Amino acid sequence: MSTTEIQVANPPFPTDFDLSNYLKTNQTQVEAALANSLPVVYPETIYESMRYSLLAGGKRLRPILCLATCEMMGGTIEMAMPTACALEMIHTMSLIHDDLPAMDNDDYRRGKLTNHKVYGDDIAILAGDGLLAYAFEYIARATLNVPPQQILQAIAHLARAVGAAGLVGGQVVDLQSEGKSDVTVETLSYIHNHKTGALLEACVVCGAILAGATEEQIGKLSRYAQNIGLSFQIIDDILDITATQAELGKTAGKDLQAQKVTYPSLWGLEASKIQAQELIAAAKAELAPFGTAAIPLLALADYITNRDR
Amino acid sequence: MSTTEIQVANPPFPTDFDLSNYLKTNQTQVEAALANSLPVVYPETIYESMRYSLLAGGKRLRPILCLATCEMMGGTIEMAMPTACALEMIHTMSLIHDDLPAMDNDDYRRGKLTNHKVYGDDIAILAGDGLLAYAFEYIARATLNVPPQQILQAIAHLARAVGAAGLVGGQVVDLQSEGKSDVTVETLSYIHNHKTGALLEACVVCGAILAGATEEQIGKLSRYAQNIGLSFQIIDDILDITATQAELGKTAGKDLQAQKVTYPSLWGLEASKIQAQELIAAAKAELAPFGTAAIPLLALADYITNRDR
Numbered sequence: 073m074s075t076t077e078i079q080v081a082n083p084p085f086p087t088d089f090d091l092s093n094y095l096k097t098n099q100t101q102v103e104a105a106l107a108n109s110l111p112v113v114y115p116e117t118i119y120e121s122m123r124y125s126l127l128a129g130g131k132r133l134r135p136i137l138c139l140a141t142c143e144m145m146g147g148t149i150e151m152a153m154p155t156a157c158a159l160e161m162i163h164t165m166s167l168i169h170d171d172l173p174a175m176d177n178d179d180y181r182r183g184k185l186t187n188h189k190v191y192g193d194d195i196a197i198l199a200g201d202g203l204l205a206y207a208f209e210y211i212a213r214a215t216l217n218v219p220p221q222q223i224l225q226a227i228a229h230l231a232r233a234v235g236a237a238g239l240v241g242g243q244v245v246d247l248q249s250e251g252k253s254d255v256t257v258e259t260l261s262y263i264h265n266h267k268t269g270a271l272l273e274a275c276v277v278c279g280a281i282l283a284g285a286t287e288e289q290i291g292k293l294s295r296y297a298q299n300i301g302l303s304f305q306i307i308d309d310i311l312d313i314t315a316t317q318a319e320l321g322k323t324a325g326k327d328l329q330a331q332k333v334t335y336p337s338l339w340g341l342e343a344s345k346i347q348a349q350e351l352i353a354a355a356k357a358e359l360a361p362f363g364t365a366a367i368p369l370l371a372l373a374d375y376i377t378n379r380d381r
Numbered sequence: 382m383s384t385t386e387i388q389v390a391n392p393p394f395p396t397d398f399d400l401s402n403y404l405k406t407n408q409t410q411v412e413a414a415l416a417n418s419l420p421v422v423y424p425e426t427i428y429e430s431m432r433y434s435l436l437a438g439g440k441r442l443r444p445i446l447c448l449a450t451c452e453m454m455g456g457t458i459e460m461a462m463p464t465a466c467a468l469e470m471i472h473t474m475s476l477i478h479d480d481l482p483a484m485d486n487d488d489y490r491r492g493k494l495t496n497h498k499v500y501g502d503d504i505a506i507l508a509g510d511g512l513l514a515y516a517f518e519y520i521a522r523a524t525l526n527v528p529p530q531q532i533l534q535a536i537a538h539l540a541r542a543v544g545a546a547g548l549v550g551g552q553v554v555d556l557q558s559e560g561k562s563d564v565t566v567e568t569l570s571y572i573h574n575h576k577t578g579a580l581l582e583a584c585v586v587c588g589a590i591l592a593g594a595t596e597e598q599i600g601k602l603s604r605y606a607q608n609i610g611l612s613f614q615i616i617d618d619i620l621d622i623t624a625t626q627a628e629l630g631k632t633a634g635k636d637l638q639a640q641k642v643t644y645p646s647l648w649g650l651e652a653s654k655i656q657a658q659e660l661i662a663a664a665k666a667e668l669a670p671f672g673t674a675a676i677p678l679l680a681l682a683d684y685i686t687n688r689d690r
Contacts (some may be wrong), residue, residue, distance in 0.1 A: 118545045118553040169510060174483070174502035193483035194556055197506065201478060202545040204510065208517045209540030212533045220529035224521045227536060231518035236427045236511040244427045247503055 091371040095136065101149065102135040102156060103127075109157045109210060121191040121199040122206075126164045128182050133376060134159045137275040140368045141293060147218075147283030154214035155226055155278050158207035162234050163271060165203040168196050170243065204234070218282050226278040233274035242266025255333035261302065268308075269301030276369075292358045296369065299355035303348040303377050309334035310344055352377050400680040404445065410458065411444040411465060412436075418466045418519060430500040430508040431515075435473045437491050442685060443468045446584040449677045450602060456527075456592030463523035464535055464587050467516035471543050472580060474512040477505050479552065513543070527591050535587040542583035551575025564642035570611065577617075578610030585678075601667045605678065608664035612657040612686050618643035619653055661686050 112119040135156035142152035171178040171186040178186050188196035215223050246263045249255045276297035280290050313336055335344045355373050359366035421428040444465035451461035480487040480495040487495050497505035524532050541547055555572045558564045585606035589599050622645055644653045664682050668675035
């Protein structure tokens with residue numbers, strides 16, 4: 073993808089780390105765990121609706137970030153898997169509600185009809201509510217071999233990342249900024265730090281909490297994730313302009329059509345790419361103290377900002 | 382209210398228990414805790430929207446059931462207050478989403494405009510999401526002097542009561558049954574046991590869990606609550622027919638207009654009243670082992686089924 077060549081030269085990790093294989097292995101595990109997490113029982117419609125969106129594919133970057141961080145901090149995949157699944161449930165909930173006619177009114181998502189187009193607005197609202205509630209139930213019930221205090225801390229952090237102090241707050245400011253041509257960089261950053269950044273940060277921080285990381289370690293990881301989150305969003309804005317509908321599987325150029333203020337519209341395309349690069353570099357710098365254990369997170373930082381999703 | 386004279390004769394508790402004072406004291410405490418639980422910060426709109434519905438009054442029966450059960454089992458009001466507030470946040474979320482045009486399309490609730498009529502459908506959806514997420518954050522963060530394992534157990538139980546296995550599932554079956562004249566008693570009971578009963582049960586069971594109740598005690602309390610929940614709903618159906626719009630503060634007779642199957646429509650008004658009475662008696666019977674400590678819950682059983690809300 074020549075339009076989004078955003079890479080840091082000479083990545084500081086050995087070339088024998090196979091990111092592609094790492095992603096594939098983790099994605100397979102996450103897909104299996106997600107499929108198992110939510111069996112279909114009566115009333116089937118709601119479970120089918122929840123599974124329709126939850127199992128609609130995607131790179132599963134959020135669960136993988138959570139698992140990778142937990143492992144880096146000395147925990148196991150098993151300790152973090154219920155939380156990793158919960159993160160994807162919450163991400164899915166936010167997409168289902170975001171796509172509703174009362175919100176962004178999107179008909180397609182990842183090349184498939186959106187939840188409400190298949191099941192109706194009422195079931196889509198309830199499927200989102202069901203996924204949000206189940207995310208917390210699943211963490212509380214299915215997490216094993218982690219001290220209860222750490223599970224509670226992860227729940228509190230994740231819940232905050234979803235609510236009015238996080239994702240929901242970001243969406244509100246996004247809605248309020250629509251159609252306005254005088255949106256400042258501060259407001260745009262608020263939107264993205266909350267709408268996208270807060271959940272990505274929660275992926276990393278919850279993984280660290282479950283593994284028993286210290287406050288100082290969590291601080292570094294939080295900054296890593298925030299920087300990744302913002303660059304992720306800048307790339308998303310860039311992709312929205314440059315990618316074609318076929319490549320994205322959703323209506324491309326939608327932000328432009330809606331005359332939405334974006335980083336490229338404020339800074340220009342080239343400056344946005346440079347800013348994204350600087351944020352990746354800052355993110356990676358936070359991982360220095362973790363040594364070679366940070367290799368997967370370093371590689372993920374590059375991958376996320378070079379993705380073709 | 383002569384139309385809803387559903388009382389059990391000779392209540393088995395001393396007449397010196399002043400339920401009216403008990404409710405007043407607890408309601409005042411709950412109102413104060415709710416008002417403090419959710420300060421308004423940027424972006425103000427979402428917090429105002431959440432508070433608009435959360436602080437819209439009501440008898441606060443759910444929080445009071447939680448506090449009463451925690452106290453009966455030897456816990457304190459303070460141990461259960463964050464969960465009591467969370468229960469009201471979740472109840473409020475369900476009302477906000479239920480009132481949306483895509484769902485029941487109600488313009489009024491407790492005599493006030495519904496959330497989406499004031500803030501718009503988009504903010505109302507997000508306010509519900511925000512309240513649901515915050516409920517879990519608040520329990521996890523604000524609960525003090527309770528072993529973490531018990532807090533986790535309460536979160537898991539409450540989350541299940543809200544999701545597809547509880548409230549959400551009940552709403553789905555309710556939606557699917559609308560306009561159908563051949564709804565069975567089994568389906569109607571499923572709807573109410575999940576749409577209303579599950580959260581009432583969670584109020585009581587979470588209060589008991591936080592106080593460290595045994596599995597056997599929780600079983601009795603769960604059955605108490607389930608019976609109360611069902612009778613509560615039968616009374617609601619009866620009230621829908623008999624009350625006037627002014628008394629309820631919402632569009633009365635709506636079920637009839639919508640040709641909804643209800644207990645009175647299946648059993649008739651008198652048989653429904655008798656069934657409600659029997660459920661109250663069964664609920665109270667579960668409390669026998671708790672002796673005089675059960676006085677508030679016994680009184681609440683009568684109160685809930687004799688309410689004029």
